Amino acid sequence: MLQETLEHGRRLTDAALERLIPAETQHPVSIHKAMRHSVFAGGKRLRPVLCMEAGRMIAGSLPAGIEELGAALEMLHTYSLIHDDLPALDNDDLRRGRPTCHKAFGEAIAILAGDALQTQAYEALARLRCPAESRVRIIEEIARGTGTVEGMIGGQVVDLEAERSKPTAEMLEYIHRSKTAALITASLVSGGLYAGATDDEVRKLRAFGQSVGLAFQIVDDILDVTQTSEQLGKTAGKDTAAQKATYPALFGLEESERQADSLVKSALEQLQGFGERANTLKELARYLVERKK
């Protein structure tokens, strides 16, 4: 059942990405090849799936066209991966088992491909098939979730700075909440807004996203320690090697697992009021902490 949800969401998202990103034959071809290289690298499309299921929960069925919102979220996630992988940042050669964008296309094109995916995402958001009032709220929500104050870029900056110092628990929580949980939260909230969620429903989706998003990143830290590169499809033990700030490094494995479980429990409580309609989002939340890669 959950596998079907994930698979269906992935297919809808991929079809929307296919429509929204210019073809490889479109001039200038190098940038479109680079964008597609990174976007179609076999991701799980978790953020789009969370977005679509939030929309389905609010509306009672999948709102028409919501996959374009999912695709925009995936473009933003991919832009951040391309830039994170650059030599000046994490300096990664492999991503999902393929050469990273700058390895395949050179640094200049990789920088521009990341830029372009961000641009293309906002163009797609401006054209969503929901009222203009909802579109501007969605754009604001997503820009904040990927911004510098409590969003993705802010988390990335503190993560970089933490490599040169011994991070405190507070700093680590800021990094994880901003770098990962903020875009996951924006995915859920924007899916709700697309479906016409009330302010109270938005508040619940936000609280759910903040807890699930942080749990997701703690589990990512744990998997980096406990799984092999083969199991992950990316270099394992990388965080330790880079002396990255992680939950297992700071709290130990057992306490990290306890915290992830406790966050998911409190996330599930946020969805009580939605009754059975919340079942899929609840299943997704449990999947995010039980996954093995």
Next chain:
Amino acid sequence: MLQETLEHGRRLTDAALERLIPAETQHPVSIHKAMRHSVFAGGKRLRPVLCMEAGRMIAGSLPAGIEELGAALEMLHTYSLIHDDLPALDNDDLRRGRPTCHKAFGEAIAILAGDALQTQAYEALARLRCPAESRVRIIEEIARGTGTVEGMIGGQVVDLEAERSKPTAEMLEYIHRSKTAALITASLVSGGLYAGATDDEVRKLRAFGQSVGLAFQIVDDILDVTQTSEQLGKTAGKDTAAQKATYPALFGLEESERQADSLVKSALEQLQGFGERANTLKELARYLVERKK
């Protein structure tokens, strides 16, 4: 009179940028310092001024809050400069007489500061004080103008590729139209949309922008050859040194000047129907080709 328009527009834009970009004391401070370093480096704010004057022409007076749109355009322009200056692209150490962003803050922070200015621009656009319907049209217009197909990033890509080949006149026109004229056009059109322009008015602003924008870049090419670094406030002769595709290199100085003049003439014709209300935009168009830096 024109100097007053420029000065007033610059001041309004700077005040809006001051409000919209998080303070240097806002955590994480390094990214906000880097954003401000590049944004407040003494630019002429030409795109905001063109945007505001287009809005004034359409509405009859300066529409309230339009400077926030101008500020968003300037953030997008600045993000492109920060990324263009990176070692993997133009590798510039100086910009407007100051160290470039990566020279002052390191490459990682410069990449993220560029990213963040783009993000912050869209957040500002989503919150503009005009109807949501206008805001989404403005966002779409600007995303296209800065995108890969006929926008800023596309021009940048072909510009990079042209360094390794002998560019044709067609290629050079594509570069200049996309890299420079597209954002200038989007500035004028979005200013018009903010002020409630009709489709016909938008069409005229677009045609005006395309001609003026191309003329502006041709003049930039000419100044690079004819002025000293001191006069320009940036390294002169850089295009020649980098074997960049330029109009003077391809057509000679005299023919380049003739083309710029002719483009401005045809731009001015687009504004005939607006009568005296178009005087300031016309003056601005003439200024753009007559400027000495």
